[in-house]
Structure formats: C-alpha cells, structure tokens
Amino acid sequence: MSLPQLLKEDGVYNLYVDGKPYIALAGEIHNSSASSLEYMKEKVWPYLRELHLNTVIVPVYWELIEPEQGKFQFDLLDGIIEQAREENVRLVLLWFGLWKNGISSYAPGWVKKEFTTYFRAVYKNNEPSETISPLCDKAVEADANAFTQFMAHLKKVDGDRNTVIMVQVENEIGLLGSDRDYSDYANVEFNRPIPAVIESLYGVSGTWEEGFRDNAAEYFMAYHYAQAVEQIASAGSKVYPLPLFVNAWLEQFPWRPGTYPSGGPIAKVMKIWKAAAPSICLYAPDIYLPNFAEICEEYTANDNPLFIPEARRDIPTATNVFYAIGKHDALCFSPFGIEDFMAPPDSGESIDAGIMMALNIENSGFVLNGTGPYLARSYELLGNMLGIIRKYRGTGKMTGFLQNHEAGCILSFSKYDIRITYHRQPAGKPVSGGLVIEVSEDEFIFAGISFYIEFLPKRSSSMKTSYVRIEEGKFVQDEWVPGRVLNGDEGAYHIKIGTNPAALRVELYQYK
Structure with a gap:
C-alpha cells in the first residue's frame, strides 16, 4: 500500500491516501482528551459519530511517550489508532513535543527539571520563560530522537494501514511574551551576520538588526524555530516519510510579536520557514479570527495548499467549510474541541474566558452556539459529494x-x-x-x-x-x-x- 503523500498536479495540490485524492472533513479534539483511552471511549467517540467526520485530529504527547529518558511507551498511541480503526476514520496526529502554544508544557519532566541543560528562552528583563529556547541544541536533539522513535513505531503499527495520514510537528510554535529570546546565547547569535540562505532570500546583509530593522527579532526567531523543526522533522521523516506540517497561531491585534508567538509560521515569515525547513510540506492557519476569507487568501499565497487544522467553534464554521473547499481547494477543515459539538450542553468541556483574555484570543471563536447540528449537515452533504469536488478542484469550474x-x-x-x-x-x-x-x-x-x-x-x-x-x-x-x-x-x-x-x-x- 502506498504511503500518504502531497503532490502538486496541474496547479493544484492533492493529498493522496491509499492512492486516491483525499479531503479531510475533520475535527480536532481537546488537548488532554487523548491522554486516556477510557476517556476517549466514553467522552469523545460517541459524540463524533453523528458529525459525519472522515478524519479526527488527535494530539500525541512527548511527556507520555518518553516519561523517562530513553524509555518509550506506545500503548496509548496504539490504543488511539485501534479506536480510530473501529470508528472507521483516519487520523492526523499532532506531535506535542518541545513547543505547544508558545511554551514547553508537554516536554517530559526530565527535560523540564534539567533547566541548565535544556535552557529556557529569556525575556528582555532577564527573566526566564517557560519556553525552551529553539537555540538549545540538546533540547532539539532530544525532541528529534523522541520524534524519530515515535515515527518508527508508527510505521511498525500502521505502515500497512494508513490510519494516520499526516503528522503535525509541534503546535502553534513561537515565543509568547517577548519578541525574541534574550538569553546570552541568543544575544550572541542575534548579533552575528544573517545566514547566507536568508541573505540571498531577502537581498539584505549585515546583522539581523541591520538587515531587518523593526522585524529583526521576529525574523531571527522564525529562522531558529524553523531550523529546529527541520532537525526534528527530517529525523522522523527518514524513518517514516508521512507528510509533515506545522500550524500557526495567527498574527493579530496589537500586531506585536510576543502578543502572538514570535517566530511561528505566520504568513509574513513563511518564506523563511520554507527556506529553513524543507521537510515541512505545508503551513496551516488556526483560524479563530473572524476574517476567515482573508486568512484563507493569505495562506494560499506563495504556493501553499490550504489545510485548516483548527477552526472557530461558533456557528459560521458550518458555512466556512463550503467556502474553504469551493474557493481555495482546501485539503482539510477542522473545528477545535469537536467532541463538544454534539454532546449535551452540560457535558462539553468549556473554554475558560480568562485564559482567552490572558492569551489575547478572541472569545467569540470558541463559543458553541448551536454549531453541531449545522456542521453535521454540512459534512454529510459534502462527504457524499467529495468525488465530484475532487473532479473539479483546480479546473476553474x-x-x-x-x-x-x-x-x-x-x-x-x-x-x-x-x-x-x-x-x-x-x-x-x-x-x-x-x-x-x-x-x-x-x-x-x-x-x-x-x-x-x-x-x-x-x-x-x-x-x-x-x-x-x-x-x-x-x-x-x-x-x-x-x-x-x-x-x-x-x-x-x-x-x-x-x-x-x-x-x-x-x-x-x-x-x-
């Protein structure tokens, strides 16, 4: 059986699964749901069956896969794959490794505790952050090793079935609270000449500040995050070359890096990411902002196929899926917290408004207001005409x-x-x-x-x-x-x- 792969044909990207073009009508589950097979069985799968999904987006956790250094546990991963097969859906897996939503909360305890070996990014006031620096070679090497073990195991248990069709490397990567890492090591690197690949890409020279002025800090972080992700992704891809992608917490008001994760693959630094991380096949927007059409346009520029792993939970999402697929040939559409959509009102996992405010995230995109039944109808309708849609993708018709x-x-x-x-x-x-x-x-x-x-x-x-x-x-x-x-x-x-x-x-x- 052929591996899933992303191919550009006649000007349009197709994701091939089992040798046929595939469009994911998907949903992403909550961050912690996949940490318990029993929870998945009782609180997740029963509420997905009415939604007409063909794909579920599920995290896997470095901290649970390698709880002790060099000792790997894959029982949880195997169970998730087996449950997905029983439900007759495909999986996209999210590698929650060194970085998730701008911090390092999913790194194993042995990484967190060794904070001199696996050093943190530092804020401008010399205060350490909860984010391991992308310039920390030992941390990146440890993540790359774990990711390689994960991909090798995935090949062993699923290489002949293609239950898992893609893998996301890290999640909403970048540094929150600062425009860049101000650690001693990062300061030295920031004052070095811009790497040759970036010089030639932008036609600039000198240090980062001399070449990029006000954008220097963010571009510097983008380059180093992309380099780190390339080291992790390329290591895993060598053992099992599934399509690998990264997602972005989008640039937003007040438009200052650090209020969103600085260095993440937002549209304006995608060129840097493409140059520094060639193992990544696409750049995916997490769309919680209301300007959905504008973001779709932005993320289909620069020869990037549209893949939406996280979308708003409110009722416009039931319409947005038609637009994304019809206008932009989207390969995936996936609202977040999908197990809540058809669950009884008192059983869903609520989104904490305080967290939304603290992270400068618009709360309206996370509110369920009757979305589930409408989305189920949209997915049922689209799911039964995917062959027709695939026939006309990229034709101008x-x-x-x-x-x-x-x-x-x-x-x-x-x-x-x-x-x-x-x-x-x-x-x-x-x-x-x-x-x-x-x-x-x-x-x-x-x-x-x-x-x-x-x-x-x-x-x-x-x-x-x-x-x-x-x-x-x-x-x-x-x-x-x-x-x-x-x-x-x-x-x-x-x-x-x-x-x-x-x-x-x-x-x-x-x-x-």
Missing part, C-alpha cells in the same frame, strides 16, 4: 463565496454570470455562503447555506436566460439523487437555498 459586508457577489462562468445575494440571518443562524460547480455550460450544482441565485447572460450577449429544470436533491456516494422539482412560485422569481445546508441542481437554456 468550481468556486466558493462567503457573506461579507457586501450584499452579494457576481461569479463569472463560461456562458453565464451568476448573481449571488446573501440572505442575512438573525444571530444564532449560520452566515450565508457556499460553493458552485459548473458541470457543463448549461448545468450547475450549488451547495451551501442561505443565499439567492440569479443567472445572467454575459454583458456582451443579446440572449435571454431561463431554466429547463431546478432540482432540490442530495448526493449519495457522488450520485445526484433528485428531490423536489422547483417551478412556479418556488422557481420562477428566485432560486434559494435556505438556512439548512442543502444542494440544488440547475439546468438552463438561452433564447431570443
């Missing part, structure tokens, strides 16, 4: 749209323009958005939530446009199953997809 401050948008296809008017819903309902596929010049498929459709002839055309047939329906294993045929009051004046995720097939003709 498929696009997506998402409600913004405008009343709607105009989409241009070969023979017609389509006017989409957003149906703005009251609070507590999904926003308007969806995707459209041009099956032929005169036939279109729409899927999404809450919008009106009007077909217009091209401006240069003297022809008039009307409908042969408008069908409600759904896909079942990529085959269109028609429902009502709309005409009269339901079709003559406007075509609409309502509040619930739904699909329409429209056939047109022109006359004069």
